Amino acid sequence: MKTPYYIAGAYVEITSVCNLKCIHCYNDSGKEKNEISVESFQNILAAHDNKEFSLTISGGEPLLHPKFWELIMLAKEKGVSDILIITNGTQITEEIAKKFVEYDISVQVSLNGISEDIHDQICGEGAFKKTIKGIEHLINAGHKNIVIRSMIAQCNKSQLLEFIDVMSKKKVSTISFGTISVQGRSINNKNALCMSTEENEKILEMLKGHKITKEAEKKGIKIDLPGASYNSGCPILHPSEEKVPITPRIDSKGNVYLCQNFGGEEYSFGNIYNDKLTDIMDSPAFNSFIKFCQMSLCYMHDCASCVWQNVCGRGCIAEAANRGSLQFTDGHCEYRKKEYANKLINEQT
Amino acid sequence: MREKLIKNISLKFPHQVHEDNLIILGRDGELSVLNNTSKFLYENCDNESIHSLTRCLIDACIEKEDLDEKMVEMDIVKAITEFEKRGFIAFQNK
Numbered sequence: 001m002k003t004p005y006y007i008a009g010a011y012v013e014i015t016s017v018c019n020l021k022c023i024h025c026y027n028d029s030g031k032e033k034n035e036i037s038v039e040s041f042q043n044i045l046a047a048h049d050n051k052e053f054s055l056t057i058s059g060g061e062p063l064l065h066p067k068f069w070e071l072i073m074l075a076k077e078k079g080v081s082d083i084l085i086i087t088n089g090t091q092i093t094e095e096i097a098k099k100f101v102e103y104d105i106s107v108q109v110s111l112n113g114i115s116e117d118i119h120d121q122i123c124g125e126g127a128f129k130k131t132i133k134g135i136e137h138l139i140n141a142g143h144k145n146i147v148i149r150s151m152i153a154q155c156n157k158s159q160l161l162e163f164i165d166v167m168s169k170k171k172v173s174t175i176s177f178g179t180i181s182v183q184g185r186s187i188n189n190k191n192a193l194c195m196s197t198e199e200n201e202k203i204l205e206m207l208k209g210h211k212i213t214k215e216a217e218k219k220g221i222k223i224d225l226p227g228a229s230y231n232s233g234c235p236i237l238h239p240s241e242e243k244v245p246i247t248p249r250i251d252s253k254g255n256v257y258l259c260q261n262f263g264g265e266e267y268s269f270g271n272i273y274n275d276k277l278t279d280i281m282d283s284p285a286f287n288s289f290i291k292f293c294q295m296s297l298c299y300m301h302d303c304a305s306c307v308w309q310n311v312c313g314r315g316c317i318a319e320a321a322n323r324g325s326l327q328f329t330d331g332h333c334e335y336r337k338k339e340y341a342n343k344l345i346n347e348q349t
Numbered sequence: 350m351r352e353k354l355i356k357n358i359s360l361k362f363p364h365q366v367h368e369d370n371l372i373i374l375g376r377d378g379e380l381s382v383l384n385n386t387s388k389f390l391y392e393n394c395d396n397e398s399i400h401s402l403t404r405c406l407i408d409a410c411i412e413k414e415d416l417d418e419k420m421v422e423m424d425i426v427k428a429i430t431e432f433e434k435r436g437f438i439a440f441q442n443k
Contacts, residue, residue: 307363307374341367348382 002290003236007047007281008245009054009082011260012036015065016252020088021185022112022123024151024193026263027251028184029060034252040272041071044250045078047277052245054082060252063091069099076103084108084147089134090127097134097141108147108176109135113156114163121155121192139171147174152226153193157203161212164223168216175216176224177207183263183322197335232336233313237294248281256280258289261318293317296326302333308340353441354394354402354429362437375435390428394438399426 014036018029047053055075062068062085075083085100089109092100100107111131113119119128138146148167152160160177167175179200180186180193195203204225207213213223235244236258249257255268256277262268269289270280280286297314306312314320315330323331363374369385371392383391386406393405403422407413432438 305363307365307372307380309363309374310378311380337365338367341365341370341372344372344380345367345370345382 002287003238003240003244004242005236005244005246005281006052007248007277008052009056009247010044010047010277011056011058011247011249012041012044013058013060013250013252014041014062014068014071015060017064018060018088019064019090020061020123020127022088022110023189024112024122024153024180024186026181026183026186027060032252035065036071036250036252036254037273038067038070038074040254041074043272043276045075045080047281048075048078048080053080054084054247055080056084056086056247058086061088061091063087063096072103072105082106086110086149087134088123088127088131090130092134092137094137094141097137097143100138101141101143106145106147107138107143108149109138110149110151111135111163111167112150112153114159114166118156118159122151122153135170135172144173146172147176147224148172149176149178151180151193152177152195152200152203153180154195155192157195160203160207161210164207164216165212168212168219168221172221174222174224176222177226179226181261181319181322197332201335233297233315234293234317236290237297237317238313246281248277250277258293259318261316261322263318263322267318267321293326296320299327300329301327302329306333306337308337311340312336353396353398354438355396355441373435373437375437379435381435381437387428390425391432391437394429394432396441399429402429 013027016027016029016032016034021030057071059065065071072083084106086108087110089111109131111119112122113128116128119131120126135146135148150156150163164175182190182194186193207225217223236246247259249260249262250272251257254271254273255265256270256272257268269285270283272280296317300314300320303309303312303314315332315336317326319330320326320328365372369388371383371388373381373383375381389406389409390402394402397405399422403418403425406425407416407418407421410416429438433440
């Protein structure tokens with residue numbers, strides 16, 4: 001059965017150019033110089049049908065795209081109202097901050113430590129001061145939708161509460177945390193960055209229940225914690241009668257992927273330099289890719305001897321791919337198994 | 350004569366130990382949860398008779414003097430019958 005879907009938005013990496021060399025960058029940004037052209041950007045915007053469509057513009061550092069504002073204007077003219085820029089903040093001047101306010105564009109600034117030493121350990125020397133300056137420009141411009149985003153990593157885990165405490169005293173709307181995706185530069189920096197699923201879960205539980213988090217929420221600040229870092233399955237790969245929202249990732253070369261979690265070009269099923277996004281998502285290549293992923297779910301090696309093989313959604317197939325093969329699991333099986341077991345035992349007792 | 354129990358097919362079923370429980374995925378796709386006592390019986394039944402398995406369970410209990418051996422044996426028969434029905438064990442004909 002083919003699961004119905006709709007394009008809910010697009011995650012577009014408009015440039016691979018970056019002034020920072022963050023050790024966790026899934027994209028290995030700054031290594032190559034690729035940029036989405038204005039013409040190909042229009043092929044993405046063609047997917048906007050005046051209904052639900054959110055456009056996330058990322059990079060590299062998107063503000064380093066020479067036609068950044070031209071792309072923004074195109075999206076605005078097309079009627080895209082929900083635009084989010086993901087930036088390292090170092091390029092945000094007073095003038096740029098005012099323009100973000102004027103055009104009602106949400107801004108997510110990556111800040112990976114609340115102290116200079118930790119942030120700079122991850123993002124490079126001098127980055128902290130420039131990023132904080134950028135955040136201050138946004139606040140001073142009266143920006144109402146500033147998202148501060150930090151990765152949860154080995155090297156910053158001890159200061160996450162302080163992070164919430166300090167940032168909640170500034171006029172930001174959301175403090176967001178994410179987990180490390182083992183792709184790009186993070187592969188070579190696993191020790192400084194990655195934690196086990198169990199450790200991640202413990203940290204998330206601690207953050208959820210802590211009074212500092214609750215106090216920040218009382219002030220009206222949204223604390224956005226990542227969902228469980230394991231999941232039961234990719235919704236598009238399992239039968240459903242409800243339409244599944246898809247936000248494809250488009251990399252700086254124009255390659256289109258199912259979602260942001262997919263990395264290697266071998267998992268791309270189209271290119272916006274050649275076709276409109278809507279045509280790509282309706283193409284035989286996309287259908288073949290989905291079928292290929294669905295077939296792969298049946299051949300994950302570890303699942304054959306697993307007691308939960310009939311009930312498990314097989315987790316995130318993109319994470320499995322990032323671990324080397326679609327026949328691997330996403331690495332979060334143990335946590336899923338515990339959850340399934342507790343649920344079953346509760347049902348039977 | 351049905352004399353001894355064997356778990357000859359047990360390990361072919363995917364199974365998982367979770368805390369004190371053993372969860373087994375049966376042939377028909379049904380999941381079975383064996384609690385602490387059932388797990389003990391399942392793990393120790395190989396080449397045992399019902400009677401010897403009863404003794405084995407009673408010996409493992411702390412307050413064994415409070416147990417009625419006949420009652421325990423009847424409960425074990427019920428559990429073993431269920432195991433056999435689900436294909437987890439078989440009787441070895443003598």
